[in-house]
Amino acid sequence: MGTLHTVNKSPFATGALLSCIAHAKDGDTVLMIEDGVYGASTGTTVSDALAARSGAISLCVLGPDFAARGLDTARMLDGITSVDYSGFVELAAKSDRTQAWL
Amino acid sequence: MGTLHTVNKSPFATGALLSCIAHAKDGDTVLMIEDGVYGASTGTTVSDALAARSGAISLCVLGPDFAARGLDTARMLDGITSVDYSGFVELAAKSDRTQAWL
Amino acid sequence: MSENIKKFLYVNRKAPYGTIYALESLEVVLIGAAFDQDVSLAFLDDGVFQLTKGQDTKEIGIKNFSPTFRALGDYEVTKLFVEQESLDERGLTADDLQEIVWEDEDDDYAEKPSIRIISRAEMADVMADQDVVLSF
Amino acid sequence: MSENIKKFLYVNRKAPYGTIYALESLEVVLIGAAFDQDVSLAFLDDGVFQLTKGQDTKEIGIKNFSPTFRALGDYEVTKLFVEQESLDERGLTADDLQEIVWEDEDDDYAEKPSIRIISRAEMADVMADQDVVLSF
Amino acid sequence: MKFGIVISEGPYTHQASDTAYNFAKSALEAGHEIPRVFFYHDGVNVGTRLSIPPQDERNIQQQWTALAKDHDVDLVICIAAAQRRGLLDENEATRQGKDANNIAEGFRISGLGQLIEMGIQTDRLMTFGD
Amino acid sequence: MKFGIVISEGPYTHQASDTAYNFAKSALEAGHEIPRVFFYHDGVNVGTRLSIPPQDERNIQQQWTALAKDHDVDLVICIAAAQRRGLLDENEATRQGKDANNIAEGFRISGLGQLIEMGIQTDRLMTFGD
Numbered sequence: 001m002g003t004l005h006t007v008n009k010s011p012f013a014t015g016a017l018l019s020c021i022a023h024a025k026d027g028d029t030v031l032m033i034e035d036g037v038y039g040a041s042t043g044t045t046v047s048d049a050l051a052a053r054s055g056a057i058s059l060c061v062l063g064p065d066f067a068a069r070g071l072d073t074a075r076m077l078d079g080i081t082s083v084d085y086s087g088f089v090e091l092a093a094k095s096d097r098t099q100a101w102l
Numbered sequence: 103m104g105t106l107h108t109v110n111k112s113p114f115a116t117g118a119l120l121s122c123i124a125h126a127k128d129g130d131t132v133l134m135i136e137d138g139v140y141g142a143s144t145g146t147t148v149s150d151a152l153a154a155r156s157g158a159i160s161l162c163v164l165g166p167d168f169a170a171r172g173l174d175t176a177r178m179l180d181g182i183t184s185v186d187y188s189g190f191v192e193l194a195a196k197s198d199r200t201q202a203w204l
Numbered sequence: 205m206s207e208n209i210k211k212f213l214y215v216n217r218k219a220p221y222g223t224i225y226a227l228e229s230l231e232v233v234l235i236g237a238a239f240d241q242d243v244s245l246a247f248l249d250d251g252v253f254q255l256t257k258g259q260d261t262k263e264i265g266i267k268n269f270s271p272t273f274r275a276l277g278d279y280e281v282t283k284l285f286v287e288q289e290s291l292d293e294r295g296l297t298a299d300d301l302q303e304i305v306w307e308d309e310d311d312d313y314a315e316k317p318s319i320r321i322i323s324r325a326e327m328a329d330v331m332a333d334q335d336v337v338l339s340f
Numbered sequence: 341m342s343e344n345i346k347k348f349l350y351v352n353r354k355a356p357y358g359t360i361y362a363l364e365s366l367e368v369v370l371i372g373a374a375f376d377q378d379v380s381l382a383f384l385d386d387g388v389f390q391l392t393k394g395q396d397t398k399e400i401g402i403k404n405f406s407p408t409f410r411a412l413g414d415y416e417v418t419k420l421f422v423e424q425e426s427l428d429e430r431g432l433t434a435d436d437l438q439e440i441v442w443e444d445e446d447d448d449y450a451e452k453p454s455i456r457i458i459s460r461a462e463m464a465d466v467m468a469d470q471d472v473v474l475s476f
Numbered sequence: 477m478k479f480g481i482v483i484s485e486g487p488y489t490h491q492a493s494d495t496a497y498n499f500a501k502s503a504l505e506a507g508h509e510i511p512r513v514f515f516y517h518d519g520v521n522v523g524t525r526l527s528i529p530p531q532d533e534r535n536i537q538q539q540w541t542a543l544a545k546d547h548d549v550d551l552v553i554c555i556a557a558a559q560r561r562g563l564l565d566e567n568e569a570t571r572q573g574k575d576a577n578n579i580a581e582g583f584r585i586s587g588l589g590q591l592i593e594m595g596i597q598t599d600r601l602m603t604f605g606d
Numbered sequence: 607m608k609f610g611i612v613i614s615e616g617p618y619t620h621q622a623s624d625t626a627y628n629f630a631k632s633a634l635e636a637g638h639e640i641p642r643v644f645f646y647h648d649g650v651n652v653g654t655r656l657s658i659p660p661q662d663e664r665n666i667q668q669q670w671t672a673l674a675k676d677h678d679v680d681l682v683i684c685i686a687a688a689q690r691r692g693l694l695d696e697n698e699a700t701r702q703g704k705d706a707n708n709i710a711e712g713f714r715i716s717g718l719g720q721l722i723e724m725g726i727q728t729d730r731l732m733t734f735g736d
Binding site: 038043071084 | 300
Binding site: 110135136137164166167186187188190191192194195197199200202204 | 607609614621622625628629631632633635636638730731732733734735736
């Protein structure tokens with residue numbers, strides 16, 4: 001089931017999310033958590049880069065972090081799945097390994 | 103004498119240096135310290151952006167940090183002045199204010 | 205008297221909750237208000253995320269401090285400068301931000317907006333017009 | 341026996357000295373060497389700066405730990421993968437890095453280079469071939 | 477399934493220890509095991525008993541102490557990282573000639589080998605940091 | 607000229623407190639004054655006396671304690687930030703019912719007003735953080 005990558009930084013502050021999606025293999029999962037959830041919206045300077053990898057890699061966002069930051073679900077990029085902490089655990093369990101992009 | 107801006111982050115890791123030079127006024131001084139000194143070399147993805155503002159703003163680098171990181175003085179961007187900690191103090195003293203880009 | 209008044213700018217460039225800087229910046233602003241200085245707040249880069257409306261932190265277990273921004277007017281902190289380009293880059297508009305107002309006692313206590321959306325060039329002017337810049 | 345050997349990858353994406361992560365990553369590698377696992381180190385993004393030669397930290401007052409990388413061969417840590425694109429973006433070439441070697445006891449103790457410069461795509465392959473990934 | 481957890485940042489300053497806690501709670505509720513949590517870098521500061529967060533905020537140290545007690549989780553603080561940052565147990569304080577210690581109930585101080593061992597003995601390693 | 611200094615990150619983990627120290631030393635040598643250093647955010651952790659860095663590394667707390675003693679610098683740790691992070695003096699420990707304290711010699715704990723006051727009373731404010 002490939003790798004579960006976690007990204008916890010805003011893509012507007014650091015390069016972690018872009019480096020992650022540049023290294024993730026097709027079939028991997030990238031889960032945006034904490035400030036990483038800012039990467040999940042449409043109409044930003046990184047949304048094209050993310051959309052280009054969507055499908056090849058499975059993009060997910062940690063819903064509790066998305067809600068905490070007052071972001072608008074209606075403007076979440078197409079193809080992104082929202083999971084709660086239980087879903088996070090499931091993603092980790094079904095992946096072959098996890099990698100945190102700190 | 104304008105503002106002394108300090109930047110302590112690598113421009114390849116965060117957007118602090120680019121945001122700083124986008125907000126610095128002509129005549130201001132930008133001092134790269136700590137991991138910020140990585141911005142002072144030629145041939146990088148940010149050197150053109152820095153070179154474009156060089157002259158209008160005074161670009162400086164904290165020499166002790168540059169040396170610590172094993173960077174090559176011969177490849178420092180044209181127009182960047184290297185200062186030691188005493189020079190840092192002088193820059194702060196002769197500016198009207200200081201602003202840290204954390 | 206006015207000689208003893210300095211212009212203080214609180215610069216907020218970081219998102220809330222992922223790190224504590226936004227909250228602890230606000231705590232300084234609240235204490236600082238007692239000192240009767242000329243206070244402005246700048247929100248640029250990821251700092252604009254601090255002002256989004258509808259923050260709901262229940263599930264992450266961290267206290268939602270965003271309502272405190274709405275109390276700033278009571279502390280006579282009425283100048284919250286928000287950078288337009290920073291909003292644009294993040295896919296946000298002014299409508300995504302909380303409404304924050306203050307009562308102008310010189311104008312029959314009319315409610316006036318505290319958030320002033322300005323360009324990057326104007327933000328540079330605001331920064332260059334200060335005595336003390338505190339960065340968070 | 342080999343069933344108990346896992347592939348460990350230490351991922352280094354941060355520059356040295358500005359923060360302690362690079363040093364404390366190396367401390368884990370040194371301790372971890374005693375566990376006889378299959379160890380690789382990855383240097384990408386700002387992590388490539390950890391390996392520059394000529395580091396002189398005397399004036400900043402922080403200990404220069406870069407010589408320790410040259411001792412890794414003695415701990416049988418011999419695979420240091422460095423990403424070419426990360427070097428390019430930072431204006432660096434292989435010549436800017438320390439020479440780090442290990443002695444191959446199966447080849448008459450010939451000195452062999454520990455640093456292997458690989459492409460981003462190859463780095464992705466290295467990462468996908470691990471059991472345990474430790475990030476710093 | 478066995479999860480190992482690494483926490484690399486201190487409490488309150490970074491969300492890392494909060495996210496790790498929420499993950500751990502959900503994993504345990506789902507029937508997974510968390511034999512050990514390893515605190516490294518500034519993460520060692522989660523284990524101080526001297527923290528006094530505001531009354532309307534969560535107490536991160538107490539959350540971990542309770543979770544460890546309820547589910548038999550081994551909370552290990554790295555000794556090298558802890559010494560740099562001033563996190564000591566009674567033995568360390570005595571050995572180093574310090575007049576106080578600050579470790580919280582449920583945490584113990586040990587070596588980096590415990591991190592590697594956790595990597596070997598668990599099925600998945602989760603890292604929460606900066 | 608009077609410099610005020612803010613340190614916003616903890617020792618060893620970030621270079622901030624080292625750079626601030628080197629700046630402060632040079633400023634004092636040049637004849638400037640540093641009436642106060644204010645420790646905020648994780649910077650409060652600079653002021654623990656329980657830190658035991660490796661013998662071949664600098665001891666950041668001791669550097670500040672010595673500098674403060676030699677040049678009469680007021681080392682102020684923010685009380686709100688310190689409580690969250692478990693940095694206490696004897697009074698605070700007693701008041702909060704904690705059985706230990708960890709503040710180092712030369713440091714004192716006080717309120718955020720000391721930061722604003724420093725901004726008002728000094729000519730330049732230097733911030734060292736992350």
